[in-house]
Amino acid sequence: MPALSRETPEGADLRAELLERFGRGLTPDWTEREFNDLALRVFSFQYGAVPLYRRFCDGRALSPGRVTDWTEIPPVPTSAFKRYAFHSDLHAVERIFRTSGTTRGRDGRGEHHVADLQLYYASLLPNFSARVIPDTPEPAVVCLLPHPDLAPDSSLSWMMHRVAADVRRQGGGFFLDPDRGLDVRALEAELSRLAAEGGAVVVAGTAFAFVSWLEESPSWEVDLPSGSVVMETGGFKGRTREVSRADLQAALSRRLGLATDRIIGEYGMTELLSQYYEPIRDVVAGQRVYRGPPWLRARVLDPATLSAANEGETGILAHFDLANLFSVSAVLTEDLGIAINGGFRLLGRSAEAEPRGCSLAVEEIARHARTADNHAAGDRT
Amino acid sequence: MNHRPDAAGGFRTWSLGEDLEESTWHTSGGVARLDPTAADVDRWLRGVENARSGAVLDVDRRIRCLGRIGEVFGDPQSDASRRALTLLPKNAGLSPEMAALVLERMASTWTPDALARLWDQHFLDSARVNGGSRQEPAGVSVLSPQLHIGPGSVPGVTLTSALRGLLLGAAVLSKPGAGDTVLTVMGREILERECPELAARWAVAHWPGSVDTVSTALHRAAALVVYGDNRTVDAYRAAAPASARVVEYGHKASAAVVGVSMADEASAAALAGAVAAYDRRGCVSPQVVYVVGGPGSGGSALWGRVVEWGGRVAGELAHLQARLPAGPQEVGTVARTLQTVGDLEMRAAAGEAVRVWVDPASAWCVLANGTGETLVVPQGRSVQIRPAETLDDAAEGLRSWGSRLQSVGLAVEGAQRPHAAARLKTAGALRVTTLEEMPWPPAWWRHDGAGGLEPLLVAPSDHWVNVR
Numbered sequence: 009m010p011a012l013s014r015e016t017p018e019g020a021d022l023r024a025e026l027l028e029r030f031g032r033g034l035t036p037d038w039t040e041r042e043f044n045d046l047a048l049r050v051f052s053f054q055y056g057a058v059p060l061y062r063r064f065c066d067g068r069a070l071s072p073g074r075v076t077d078w079t080e081i082p083p084v085p086t087s088a089f090k091r092y093a094f095h096s097d098l099h100a101v102e103r104i105f106r107t108s109g110t111t112r113g114r115d116g117r118g119e120h121h122v123a124d125l126q127l128y129y130a131s132l133l134p135n136f137s138a139r140v141i142p143d144t145p146e147p148a149v150v151c152l153l154p155h156p157d158l159a160p161d162s163s164l165s166w167m168m169h170r171v172a173a174d175v176r177r178q179g180g181g182f183f184l185d186p187d188r189g190l191d192v193r194a195l196e197a198e199l200s201r202l203a204a205e206g207g208a209v210v211v212a213g214t215a216f217a218f219v220s221w222l223e224e225s226p227s228w229e230v231d232l233p234s235g236s237v238v239m240e241t242g243g244f245k246g247r248t249r250e251v252s253r254a255d256l257q258a259a260l261s262r263r264l265g266l267a268t269d270r271i272i273g274e275y276g277m278t279e280l281l282s283q284y285y286e287p288i289r290d291v292v293a294g295q296r297v298y299r300g301p302p303w304l305r306a307r308v309l310d311p312a313t314l315s316a317a318n319e320g321e322t323g324i325l326a327h328f329d330l331a332n333l334f335s336v337s338a339v340l341t342e343d344l345g346i347a348i349n350g351g352f353r354l355l356g357r358s359a360e361a362e363p364r365g366c367s368l369a370v371e372e373i374a375r376h377a378r379t380a381d382n383h384a385a386g387d388r389t
Numbered sequence: 390m391n392h393r394p395d396a397a398g399g400f401r402t403w404s405l406g407e408d409l410e411e412s413t414w415h416t417s418g419g420v421a422r423l424d425p426t427a428a429d430v431d432r433w434l435r436g437v438e439n440a441r442s443g444a445v446l447d448v449d450r451r452i453r454c455l456g457r458i459g460e461v462f463g464d465p466q467s468d469a470s471r472r473a474l475t476l477l478p479k480n481a482g483l484s485p486e487m488a489a490l491v492l493e494r495m496a497s498t499w500t501p502d503a504l505a506r507l508w509d510q511h512f513l514d515s516a517r518v519n520g521g522s523r524q525e526p527a528g529v530s531v532l533s534p535q536l537h538i539g540p541g542s543v544p545g546v547t548l549t550s551a552l553r554g555l556l557l558g559a560a561v562l563s564k565p566g567a568g569d570t571v572l573t574v575m576g577r578e579i580l581e582r583e584c585p586e587l588a589a590r591w592a593v594a595h596w597p598g599s600v601d602t603v604s605t606a607l608h609r610a611a612a613l614v615v616y617g618d619n620r621t622v623d624a625y626r627a628a629a630p631a632s633a634r635v636v637e638y639g640h641k642a643s644a645a646v647v648g649v650s651m652a653d654e655a656s657a658a659a660l661a662g663a664v665a666a667y668d669r670r671g672c673v674s675p676q677v678v679y680v681v682g683g684p685g686s687g688g689s690a691l692w693g694r695v696v697e698w699g700g701r702v703a704g705e706l707a708h709l710q711a712r713l714p715a716g717p718q719e720v721g722t723v724a725r726t727l728q729t730v731g732d733l734e735m736r737a738a739a740g741e742a743v744r745v746w747v748d749p750a751s752a753w754c755v756l757a758n759g760t761g762e763t764l765v766v767p768q769g770r771s772v773q774i775r776p777a778e779t780l781d782d783a784a785e786g787l788r789s790w791g792s793r794l795q796s797v798g799l800a801v802e803g804a805q806r807p808h809a810a811a812r813l814k815t816a817g818a819l820r821v822t823t824l825e826e827m828p829w830p831p832a833w834w835r836h837d838g839a840g841g842l843e844p845l846l847v848a849p850s851d852h853w854v855n856v857r
Contacts, residue, residue, distance in 0.1 A: 063738035085731030092735060311723035312750060324724045340731060342724045357724075 013057040013096035014124060014334060022046075022053055023124065026330055030130040030303060034138045038302035043330075046303075047078035050330055050337050057096035061336050079307060079316075083326045083340035089118035089279050094335045097123050105163035107278045120163065120278050123334035128281040131331035132167050133174055135301040139285035140272065141175065144208040144235040148180040150198060152190060152213025152221060155182035163278045164241065168212050177207060184217060192224050199230050199264075208235035211264065212274075214242030219251050222259050231265030237288060238264065241274040273298065275354050279339050280304070281331035284351075297351035303330040308347040319347050322355065425596050430536075430562070430606035433592045437560035438534040438609075440589035446558070448523035452508065454584035455552050456501025458576045461583075463496035470496075473575055480571040481544040483668065484714040488544075491667065494829045495545035495572070503832035504556055510833045511842045525558070529846040532612035532634055533559035538625060540616040540638075542568030543670050548576045549832075550614055551591060553841050559612075560590040566617075570595050604628040612636060612845055636844040638837055641672035641795035645824060646783050646809065648801035649682045649691065652698040656800045659824035661705030663798060664772045665753070666828035668715050673796045673820070674828045677763070678774045679783035681801070687778040692759045695776045696744050699757035703746030706753040706770060715752040715770050726751045726767035733764065780809055784816040795837065796820040798827040 013019045025046075052072035055062050065071060065082050075081055084094065095101055100123045107118040122128060141147055149172035156165040165182070172180060179202055183195040202209050209232050213221075218240060238260055251259075257268045269292045276283035282304040286296045300306060307316060308323035317323030325343045332339075345352040425433075446454070461469045470492065477488040497503065509517065512526045535554045539547030547565035551573070554561040565573040573593050580588040599621070600607075607613065608630045615625045616638045629635045645663070647656055663675055680698060682691035718726070733756055736743040742759030753770035766773050777783035780801075787794055797818040801809050810821040819838040820830070833841060 060735070060738055064735055067734050067738055083731075084735070085728040087728040087732045088735040091732070092739060311718065311720040314727075314750065322720050324720065324727065340727060342728050344720060344724065 012100050018053050027130050033134040034301050044078050051081045081338045083338035084336045085340045086279055090116050093121045095121040095123050096334045105278045106161040127331050129170055131282045136171050139287040146177050147208040147210045148177055148202050150180045150211045151182045152184050152217035153182055154184045154186050159186055196228055203230050203232055206233050208233050210237050212239040215240050229263050238271040239274050280329045282329045297348050298354055299351040306352055308345050308352055322346055427603045427606040430603040431609050433562050434534045434609040437590045437592050441560040444586040452501050452504045454587045456504050457583040458579045459496045459499030461579050476571045481568045483716040486713045498832040507833040529848050531557040531559045532845050532847055535559050535561045535612040536610040537563045537614040539565040539569050541566035544569045545572050547573045557845055563593045565595050600624045600628045641793055643673050643675050643796040644787055645675040645678040645798035647680050649680055649694050651800040652680055657701035658705045660702055661709055663824050663827040665709045665770050668769050671828055675798055679777040681777045681780050681783055684779055691776045695774055696757045699755050699774045703755040710752050723751050729765055729767045784812050788816040798824040800824050
């Protein structure tokens, strides 16, 4: 069996360095040069360790020797994760996370082959602690998500399970069954119990799950203790019903007895091991902007030039996540955002613009003959 | 200014505001946004039909009057053409250069000569042969009034459609799509100046939304001419009363077949021009091109030629981008394009028989596709080129498109053309033409295989049934 990439000197050094740096937490922030140096080293490693990615870069005539800035590193489109596996060591993959595939069915699900869950864990915890619960050290964690035992390919479930294991006091849990839906009775009983107990609570779920809950028991309410936080993620992609974010926040505020500035957004993707949040302290201060940890950077691309969009203008989101060391770090999404004050405001995925004119796309013709669609957009589970 | 129809049942055309940023104008196009009721539409149809009965205009007069629209638009010095060129890019989402080309080519199909040829192709009679005036066709009458529902973003199609009805002497209410309002409204304005009595039987109004809001007015129309996607066409067909004839022009797709011996610089330039026209929105611009190598030609040699020619086509599209740029793209479209292109590049990286050339700003894309399956390419100026060992292989590939196949551009050695055209006809092609002419059909073309005028006529012996 060949040596694992992470056991090579380059892979091992990078891994150790990243783990050490993630462990320092989010402060002080990294300089651009610090990030760039690490990003270029990670790119060099991935170029050598992930053959498909290397050939992709070669196709664009870009290689470590020709790239001097992390923004030049070729990003892999999220759609490619639906067809190909990107990893440095096939035999070392510890977990395969899959996108939800809500948009166009299960056949179009993207996969992230994760060869090092420890990097995932090391990345997520300091970020969550600093962005979501900086003033609430030991909350109970209540998830409108399936337990990872029921959804082993859900990166979100895995993440929240690790968070809960690390920060929770007794109580909380996972209240969504992939087959049977939300266990509303148990969820509400647990929230009532936690409210009576008095400690802060983190309530995490997808926007769609929250809406389902609100619809299923429209009049139920509770006053969660001070310091509690709602973390909403995921949007409504591919679902039958959508609610504006402001309406959802207002409804959750009434239901849980929290101010709307205790409701924050999380933006993560199956293809990334690090996450962005609307930091609770920013939100309380009146600013809703998504920010990542120092090892995750977003670019908002101008659609006309594909260079960085001007502050305040809508563009396409691309990410570079150093925690993706053993797959690919540069990922291009179909999500739109607006660069603001060092972070971005998330507009979500554009409903694909309607084809213009009377010309029927040939792929539509071909699609009639195929049930599988390899170009489904990826959601996170 | 825009004018609402007056309460007395008369109507006026919907004119364009010079300042498209005014909030009173529909943001996507520069035409007043209306929310008509079925009663409004009923009144407009009644209005044009009443005007039709008020004046008799013989065929030659109609041709001269209507042909003035083409003459005025075709005169680059005319105020109307200059104004159109200031409004059209924003309205249709085309670059100014492409808008100018579109106006030039479309105007050439609206001239008196073009309309006369359209008429004569259908009704050339002995009187005309003998130098007399054109006569109304014998034994048939025109369906009137007509409601024409134009496509969303192919400028000029709604006007072309209206001219056919008006040429036959019908009254017409045109509802252009949001991206086709400028030429329709301005065409109506030109006719108002040149021939008010003919203009009186033509109303133009754009309103957002579907057939639902106006469906109860459809009983007033003797014919519905509907362009658009299947959903639109289906909706109008379903809402149309049995007494109305529905003339459908649903979405189609076009292709090209190029003999490998013809895969050269000239055909690459011609193909690029056909792909770039209208930013490939028209159903007559090619999306797939088969390069036919000939029996025994399959394999790497043919694939090599496909790749070589694909590179040439890409080079031509790059040149065109410099002098005939693509229109602006919505950010969501670009996001999708980047995903699509990246996915194709990844296929190539994975060793599939794929080569892709793409504009740095996503304005165009060429895919050489030897995978044997149809792949997704971006919207807009994109085309995929596939190898086919024989013409039969290409024809069979196109046959699978079924009724959605529209035009096939053909570039093969001269002696092979008749056979190739016949083979493509049996594969379902509705039109076989040159690469150069693909996106620019003449006025007298048989759109979707039907005549331009026949569907709008009825013989006394015809049953009054809803005919698809």
